[in-house]
Amino acid sequence: MARHRKPRGQQPIVYTVSAQAPGYVGAHRAEPDRTMPKRLSAVAVAVGIVTGAGAAAHAMTSGAVNPMAGGADFGGLPDEHARAGKVDTVHSIDLGSETARILRQEQLTALQTFNQASGIAQDGYSARQQAAAEKAAKDAKDAEEARKSPTQRQVEAWAREAIAILAANGTPITEDSVDEIWTIVQKESNGNPNAINTWDSNAARGTPSKGLMQCIDPTFQAYKLPGHGDIYNPVDNIIAGVRYTYARYGGFGNHPGLVGINAGTGYRGY
Known part of the structure; x- marks a missing residue:
């Protein structure tokens, strides 16, 4: 200063x-x-x-x-x-x-607060995306279900019941096989559990094919499960038909009718 x-x-x-x-x-x-x-x-x-x-x-x-x-x-x-x-x-x-x-x-x-808020927002976005995807899948499944005939929906319900019994008794099968069972049933009996074939070679021999999967009596008796001995019962008939398919063809992959459809040559009986 x-x-x-x-x-x-x-x-x-x-x-x-x-x-x-x-x-x-x-x-x-x-x-x-x-x-x-x-x-x-x-x-x-x-x-x-x-x-x-x-x-x-x-x-x-x-x-x-x-x-x-x-x-x-x-x-x-x-x-x-x-x-x-x-x-x-x-x-x-x-x-x-x-x-x-x-x-x-x-x-x-x-x-830190901002990052936490961002994380919560991201989690919320992911949850909304997952919910939207699940809803879209459900809507698609519902739409597909709505296009099915009452007969198909009924047969598929019987097939799921039969699959549960088969799996519990050692057959390596899951509900993924419902489509294959429905295809066979549709071609064999058109979904009629009381159907009887009176014109093929089996009928000529006196053992006509019966029921949903058109089993002849000897085949049904050989592949039925205890407590499921009614050939006209839809679940019992499916059980015997599936067990026969697994025993003879090793599963649906070699079923002659399904192989023919996949090859474009048409369905043929098994």
């Missing part, structure tokens, strides 16, 4: 000369305690902007938002010397100060 005196007898007047910078008043002057909160608030805003800008710049180059990396890009790494001393002037505050540390912690907390 420079002192300039008035003429003798008057009190000296002291002028303070400070290094000024546009928009930055009192850059090197110690602040009284009551002004510190305002100064710190301003610094907090500045640090937040700078660190946020740094994080944005870091994200542009690294592809990930990282407030700590943003602070480091602008000199915001912890300053142990500044932590050890007491900050009591504006020019002593930097990005390594306790204030900056608190601000970085706040930013990390905010980022």
Whole structure:
């Protein structure tokens, strides 16, 4: 400071000369305690902007938002010397100060909250997508079911019942075979559990084919299961017909009627 005196007898007047910078008043002057909160608030805003800008710049180059990396890009790494001393002037505050540390912690907390909210939103979106896919599949299945005739729906219900009994008794079969059973039944009896063939070679020998899968009596008796001995019972007839198919052809893959359909030569009896 420079002192300039008035003429003798008057009190000296002291002028303070400070290094000024546009928009930055009192850059090197110690602040009284009551002004510190305002100064710190301003610094907090500045640090937040700078660190946020740094994080944005870091994200542009690294592809990930990282407030700590943003602070480091602008000199915001912890300053142990500044932590050890007491900050009591504006020019002593930097990005390594306790204030900056608190601000970085706040930013990390905010980022964590944002990531959690984003995760919840993503989970909600995935759940909606899965629900939409499940609904679409159900709608398609319902539409396919609606196109089936009452006879087909009834035969498929009998087939599922028979499959459950067959699987429980050692036949390696699942409900995936419902379509094959329906195809055989449709071709053999047109879904009529009381159907009897009176014109083929079996009928000529006195053993006409009977029931849904058109089993002759000797075949039915050989492949029925205990408790399922009624050839005209839809479930019992399917059980015997499937067991015969597995025993003779090894399953539906070699069933002559299904092989003919797949080959385009048409169905033929088994």
